Amino acid sequence: MAARLSGAAVVCAVCALGSFVGPRPPAALGESRPRYGGGAVGTLLGEPTTIDPVAVRSHADAAVVGLLFETLYEVGSDGVVYPQLAAALPEIEQDRARIALRPGLHFQDGSSLTAVDVVATLARVRASQAAGWLLVSVTDVTVDGDAVVLTLSSPRKDLARLLATPWTAITPRGLAPKKDGPVGAGPFRFTGRKKDRLELEFWEGHTAGRPYLDKLTLRWFDAADDEAQLYETGGAHWSLRGATRFAGGSPKHPTTELESPATLLVFVGFGQAHADVLADLDFRVALDRALARGGLATVGTGERAVPAADPVPVDLGGPALSAAAADPRLAEAETALARAAGRVRSLKKDRIGALVLEILVADSRPDDREVASRVVRALDKLGARATITAVSAGDLARRVSSGACDLYIGQASAELATPAMIYAQAFAFAGDRASADKLAGGAITGVHMRETFAARLPIIPLYHRAVRLHHRADLRGAWFDGSARLGVAELFVWPSR
Secondary structure, X not given: OOOOOOOHHHHHHHHXXXXXXXXXXXXXXXXXXXXXXXXXXXXXXXXXXXXXXXXXXXXXHHHHHHHHXXXXXXXXXXXXXXXXXXXXXXXXXXXXXXXXXXXXXXXXXXXXXXHHHHHXXXXXXXXXXXXXXXXXXXXXXXXXXOEEXXXXXOOOOOHHHHOOOHHHOEOHHHOOOOOOOOOOOOOEEEEEEEOOEEEEEEOOOOOOOOOOOOEEEEEOOOOOXXXXXXXXXXXXXXXXXXOOOOOOOOXXXXXXXXXXXXXXXXXXXXXXXXXXXXXXXXXXXXHHHHXXXXXXXHOXXXXXXXXXXXXXXXXXXXXXXXXXXXXXXXXXXXXHHHHHHOOOHHHOOOOHHHOEEEEEEXXXXXXXXXXXXXXXXXXXXXXXXXXEXXXXXXXXXXXXXXXXXXXXXXXXEOOOOOHHHHHHHHHHHOOOHHHHXXXXXXXXXXXXXXXXXXXXXXXEEEEEEOOEEEEEOOEXXXXXXXXXXXXXXXXXXXXXX
């Protein structure tokens, strides 16, 4: 996120252009500066499951953590890594990386943010089952005065980018944040949470300067049309599910549209409720081949959706899905299922009809129910039955983490744009830390990365989606980063003349 105080000239260009994706254009002469103040009501892509950085899984999780907490580095709208809490890029010599911190850093409660907090945070990340793969090349983290020293098992040219991911956001003493009163160093402070919204307010002490908005309300919905209706009738400043609900209707305010890269992966994940079935690779292959991915291009409310069988997005150099692969390959599915039936009794022809699998979806992500229905049809082709259960985002996260489910529809944003790290994230989401560590640490490279994924199939990729933003024309400064997250802290309300 570019600094809002020292980089005012950069932001001025936004006043004229409204919204954009990618690097910001040079400032135009004679433009007025954005004004501080006001508030906005916007929406998230579903209910956040957590405000704990190390537990981030969904797009909404990453969006909220990025507003409440801060990282050592951030990736700007131009794709370049910039120091944030750090004073400069890491100084790397052989197996040591030294990171100096900016002087005078504080958390939102006024306490000092020091190298001790950074070391404790990174130590917690390394020890985390969910996020430890990210720092697998870091063997030790220590304090060196006002700096942090990382000992590396191998050189990491991408170290700063790793330390820009939401999982590495710094917390006081490295502790998990309190649900009802998280304290971070991000641009916004937490002021409250209700059933369907978060309330935030600006923090004056943010290292990049205070955000332009004084207050921010972030909402989520469990009905597909409620978000668009709120926006259409003037109750929200932006919507991620369309500008209108009513046929022939139009929003109360002039509207601008913006779409992110299609880098948000929607996938099928596996639980342990029917462990013998779900852990069998050939069953997973059978389900993968039975899916009709081509139809997934129409899921959603008009945003770009790219069917995929690989976790690496086409927008980041991943393989495009062929027309043949987009259609069900039933012969391959039946062959794989027959192999699985040789090991798993409940998959035999005379027993599979009694198998009923539960598919979990988050009730605040309405599109996921349609996606799950397509998985149901694929299972039906295999002779198995399935039900769809919509639960809260928190319940979904708890059941997935404990394995108390059969299948679920999940999300994974491309926080790191290299194939190795995207594959590593897929394995980490599936609970396979050993494979995630090997990929993240560089032990598996080149074509072997895709071979390793195919040999384990930790998740089943379905499609990569973009995020389509509709926002009031007087709400300026909108941009998306490469992981399809909106740069909320740069938003400002342009006064009407």
